[in-house]
Amino acid sequence: MKYSVTITLKKDVLDPQGKVVQNTLSNLGMTNLKSIRQGKFFEIDIDENDSKKAENLIVEMCEKLLANLIIEDYKINKLK
Amino acid sequence: MKYSVTITLKKDVLDPQGKVVQNTLSNLGMTNLKSIRQGKFFEIDIDENDSKKAENLIVEMCEKLLANLIIEDYKINKLK
Amino acid sequence: MNITDKVIENHGLKKDEYKNIQKLLKRDPNFLELGIFSAMWNEHCSYKSSRKHLKKLPTKGKQVIQGPGENAGVVDIGDDDAIIFKIESHNHPSYIEPYQGAATGVGGILRDVFTMGARPIALLNSIHFGTPAHPKTKSLLNGVVSGIGGYGNCIGIPTVAGETKFSETYNENILVNAMAVGHAKKNKIFYSKAKGVNKAVVYVGSKTGRDGIHGASMASAEFDESSEEKKPTVQVGDPFTEKLLLEACLELMKDESIIAIQDMGAAGLTSSSVEMASKGSLGIELDLEKVPCREENMTPYEMMLSESQERMLIILEDNKEEYARKIFKKWDLDFVVIGKTTDTKNLVLKFNDEIKGEIPIEALSSKAPVYDRKWIRKKLPKKEIDIKKLKKISLEEGLIKILSSPNYSNKDWVTSQYDQMVMCDTLLKSGSDAAIIRIHNKDKAIAVSVDSSANYCNSHPITGGKQIVCENWRNLISVGAKPLAITNCLNFGNPENEKIMGEFAECLEGIKEACEYLNYPVVSGNVSFYNGTNKKNIFPTPVIGGVGLINNLNTYLSHHLKEEKNNLILIGKTFGHLGQSCFLKENYSISEGRPPEVNLLNEKNNGETVLNLINKNLIRSAHDVSSGGLITSLSEMAMSAKLGLKISKPRKLRNPTEYFFGEDQSRYILEVKNENLDKVQKYLKNNNIFYEIIGSTQKKYFEIEGEMKLDINDLCKINNQWYNNY
Amino acid sequence: MRSSVIVFPGSNCDRDITVALEKMQFKNEMVWHKETVLPKSDLIVIPGGFSYGDYLRSGAIAGKSLIIDEVIKAANGGCLVLGICNGFQILTETGLLKGTLQRNKNLKFINRDVFIKVVNNKTRFSLNYKKNQILNINIAHNEGNYFTDSKHLDELKNDNLIAFQYCDQIGEVSDETNPNGALENIAGIYNSKKNILGMMPHPERMIDNNISNTDGCSLFSSLLK
């Protein structure tokens, strides 16, 4: 089964990269940009047909490794 | 309007990060992981009500800055 | 696939080259074989246009352990230590994808060095961009610098020296040359010559993917509008895996397991296997289904031509397989026996027990084409510039123009992105004439520098070739090192053009002459042709990387002025040569005239004398005088120390502009304490050295009597602003 | 004093720190990350470098390695732990130190000598320094931009847990002297028990006048007491 995971910084955490990207885009003339935040994206393919189990596995991956829960949130999406 | 953009490496391009993450997850016991590829994720909020125009703007951002089109593909998603 | 004219052309092979292949095989090649010929016969691997000229370079000397022909050159630095080094270009890939192109350039040159048994101890780079105003320059500069840093920093080898230049000649074709320097024990050097039949051929490192297929032929083609379509050849660097590969290889090398080892660089598995077999006059047989692949359904063609990074091929002694496998397993790397050596002298490629290709090794190596391309000489430009006809510019104005220009600005913006300190043996970092790296745990060090001067080479290639070797030599002398040997990266345009081929032949003549005279042999190098777009070729840009030895850590020097009230001595004659000078270029946008003459006799005598004075500890700081002339060199000494100096009024008959901005060769500035002045003068006289005492160091002010007086902090500000505002 | 240097794939300052520790008379051992027992040690050092390429987040994957469980156990038992650069990042990933290290504010790798001042000189790591002593020290990192929540920041300040702050030559702490954007110019912090120090600058690079200075020596000599 395939899932995608997006990981984003928590609201109150400083995002230096997003800030620079935002400045750069403004400098490129895109003045109606209100905000941009950067995160990570994963496409995960697992060998598990039970979607409940599969989802648990993805959660485990996120909590154990992919996200740093102190500063990041994650979101799981089923692809197919 | 709000959009999200995901940026992923093109198919045949080496993904050293994904490789290391995959090994680590397997070592952590998640053996039914088939593959994982890492990409970038952006949440973009723009001040534009015309969705046609807004989308064009997002495309421009991707092509000009966010994605490295030589090795990456991007996908745009409307959030609301 | 059918082999049509189009297919042949797409493989970069000329019609008569194809006929030659048919003759050598006594049949038509199949698609796989054609691919292999194309990879081995292109300029990048075969050196078909350059070989004839490269043969003339001096490559021998007491200090040389291994000259050109191996993965890198090896010099003796006494005791049981050897230094292994080489430079290589990654120009085309870096233009297409600057970060990855530059990064994999660094990765590639590192493998050349550690494949010979050396632990890399320093990285250098020479990078050339178009004008800052060109729309692509900024992102290319950013990408290349962070790519070089990204790779070197991650793998943990200090990047300690280099050069960063801008000129419109590189607008459509930047240059990215990377040099690696390693240290090995003299009795532990590894070569690529296979020996013995039925020995295991082992694949180690990363898996093979579809990346970089035909990278070598791309490096051998001119750019045109369609180059953007050559994108799939972009390779992604993986410095982490390279670090593992480095440690695993060095660990295996402690033992006596390896017969031969060769990194997979350009043309990957093809060139590495052919080279090992060819050097040993053997054959090699590969079972391609065993090659570790990253992608599904890879064909033998793709496997043989892939340029995936971070891979090596090893020929192992009998009964060492398990021992070696354990080491690579520890480092989480693939280790697979994929074939064996044979006595057939053929390259045999099997896939699932079926022979897919068979080519005599000779046909790919010694029988590869060699061309004696037509070339024409360049005349020495006649026109000398009469500066009296130009608008007068004060010394201060002229100097400020130079120091604030992109080419002469302080390079901290670049070098602070490189870890220069890791390994804790960097005695002198970027920003000096040469960097100095201590040999770990020893009381000796090496000095390294890379240099180029495309304007001189373009104006008169022989003089330019000579000059650049001398400048490099001078940079090593200035820090107190005895120059040992060089590596060179020859960046030129299209060799099928007689004028370009002439530039190449003549630059090499100049390099040869200087190297011979200075006993400064060439031990390794790389040729990069086809630098240009749509018939517009870059200026000839040979880059010289030199290595020198410092035998005693108490005698090396930096060019930073040391204290007030010391004498400043100028070594060498000043004629005031302004042709091709930075002064004319930056102030008047004039790039005319001939380059300054190089007198090898003076060069050698001045250099050896300065080195002796440094070794006697009679000098406080030293700097060579190069592009920008005396005043620029003086300002560099002052700025780096935040100390002032005062130069006395130049003698009457001299035109101050010519005197201070002239780029006459073989000159050095020395800082000498009062108490040593007599000794130094006596020594200079005894050695028939022309010198002038031009002034002394002082607090705070950069001063030329009767001409200018500037606060040193203001001068620094001027020199520091360009990158930060770009 | 016995020290252990943990070596991860991709560590690259492991040799440098070993040289420093041995020069300062520690009895040092290198410990490969796949080991499951730590040698008996008074000090554990997690060196700089790019463990696992720093590919996911700097320090994240090393924070999940086998040996780390042992390090955590030892640290909780009071063993002294020093994380330098990547080592600091790893310690925040394991939770032994709070907060996180983000990309430098200019998004570039920075290698430079900077000034830092000793904020707390009453710990096992710093007692041979004077209070507010200014050190000239090398930094080399991509992610040194220290961030933490305001509650923890208050704790750091109130409990004197800030080890070093970036400053200028005379100890002035300001935005201009902040190389990477770190909160409050923080260059290093302690845990609440002060037996764990994480710092971005490299003291092991400052032990030899030939290549730099000896401003790092007192850190190691403090530990010897």
Ligand SMILES: Nc1ncnc2c1ncn2[C@@H]1O[C@H](COP(=O)(O)OP(=O)(O)O)[C@@H](O)[C@H]1O
């Ligand atoms: N790309 C680079 N990488 C490392 N060091 C560099 C780079 N570019 C310039 N430098 C350093 O900046 C200093 C000034 O460069 P340059 O003006 O070319 O010096 P020189 O004229 O003495 O050769 C040198 O010490 C050089 O090593």
Ligand SMILES: [Mg+2]
């Ligand atoms: Mg110089």
